[in-house]
Amino acid sequence: MSRSVTFKELFPCPTVQFVDVRSPVEFSQGHIPGAVNIPLFTDDERARIGTIYKQVDQEQALALGEEIARPKVEQIITLIEEMLPADIVIYCWRGGKRSSEVCRLVNEAGVAVKRLHGGYRAYRRGIRSCIEQPRKLCILGGKTGSGKTAILQGLQAQGIQVIDLEALAHHKGSVFGHINEGAQPTTEQFENDFHQELQRLDPENVLLLENESYVIGSVHLPPPLLLQMRAAPLLIIEVPVEARIDRLVQEYSTTDRQELTEACQRIAQKLTRPRFLEIIDCIERDDLRTACEHLLVYYDYYYNRGIEKRKNQEISFLSLSGFALDDDITRVKDTVIIQHAV
Numbered sequence: 001m002s003r004s005v006t007f008k009e010l011f012p013c014p015t016v017q018f019v020d021v022r023s024p025v026e027f028s029q030g031h032i033p034g035a036v037n038i039p040l041f042t043d044d045e046r047a048r049i050g051t052i053y054k055q056v057d058q059e060q061a062l063a064l065g066e067e068i069a070r071p072k073v074e075q076i077i078t079l080i081e082e083m084l085p086a087d088i089v090i091y092c093w094r095g096g097k098r099s100s101e102v103c104r105l106v107n108e109a110g111v112a113v114k115r116l117h118g119g120y121r122a123y124r125r126g127i128r129s130c131i132e133q134p135r136k137l138c139i140l141g142g143k144t145g146s147g148k149t150a151i152l153q154g155l156q157a158q159g160i161q162v163i164d165l166e167a168l169a170h171h172k173g174s175v176f177g178h179i180n181e182g183a184q185p186t187t188e189q190f191e192n193d194f195h196q197e198l199q200r201l202d203p204e205n206v207l208l209l210e211n212e213s214y215v216i217g218s219v220h221l222p223p224p225l226l227l228q229m230r231a232a233p234l235l236i237i238e239v240p241v242e243a244r245i246d247r248l249v250q251e252y253s254t255t256d257r258q259e260l261t262e263a264c265q266r267i268a269q270k271l272t273r274p275r276f277l278e279i280i281d282c283i284e285r286d287d288l289r290t291a292c293e294h295l296l297v298y299y300d301y302y303y304n305r306g307i308e309k310r311k312n313q314e315i316s317f318l319s320l321s322g323f324a325l326d327d328d329i330t331r332v333k334d335t336v337i338i339q340h341a342v
Contacts, residue, residue: 004117007126017086030188033196088113095119127195132224137232141211144299145244154329171217206340243322
């Protein structure tokens with residue numbers, strides 16, 4: 001019988017190579033970061049077995065599963081052998097039949113592997129518990145185009161603990177946030193990836209996060225994390241509007257103009273008709289500076305409204321030049337060190 005290991009034994013453990021034997025659709029919904037999907041059943045095969053299990057007979061469903069899996073065993077063993085000498089841990093949904101059988105067959109073939117006790121479900125319980133733990137947070141805020149992401153990346157390069165939530169979500173948060181980004185992960189996968197980022201950090205030191213709403217594109221922040229972010233000190237950087245426009249024009253200068261126009265359509269109802277038409281006209285004339293000026297009026301209005309609602313949050317402000325990134329990074333770093341004794 002294969003040896004099983006628990007979530008607590010494995011995390012953090014950078015030498016482990018996880019193998020997910022669930023179906024492709026289960027894997028795409030969420031998986032342990034870095035796991036390789038070697039499905040025992042296709043999506044259709046899993047659906048057939050599940051229907052028979054629920055509606056006909058459990059023994060018949062198990063027999064069908066064995067019949068489908070048998071011709072795949074040799075290929076599965078070969079794929080797992082190619083991962084050696086990694087410390088291989090196999091999992092399915094509950095650490096049950098699928099992972100147990102694959103572990104048994106692979107071990108019998110002379111390849112030592114382990115099974116994740118409780119499977120992916122136990123992993124999900126473990127990471128949710130980890131995310132819920134209180135942390136020393138500092139939240140960096142600022143209006144659209146202030147360069148918050150660039151500053152966070154600079155702080156991280158200088159040894160400050162940072163997790164880039166928007167990078168994990170593949171979205172920059174606004175109606176233009178999907179542009180130049182890959183497909184967004186599911187909320188479940190976002191949580192998994194966030195947990196992995198937490199594993200490299202010292203919980204005794206402050207962690208910097210960008211100020212976000214409860215949703216980044218289609219990804220929802222874990223409620224326990226959002227509550228902690230709302231209770232943490234908020235440092236708002238104030239950058240001149242000209243510097244913000246410069247940054248936005250540079251960021252979107254190569255973006256397809258039709259894509260920009262379609263993004264604007266999503267906020268058309270929140271703009272006056274004349275302002276909306278002017279923005280579209282500016283984009284079509286390739287006058288991105290004027291388009292950004294109009295859009296920042298909209299974004300700044302709603303940003304200010306949101307900040308006004310943070311009556312119970314400790315908020316401080318820091319003026320930056322916006323034109324000298326290295327200097328701005330240094331000023332934010334010095335402020336964080338003073339405020340949080342990093």
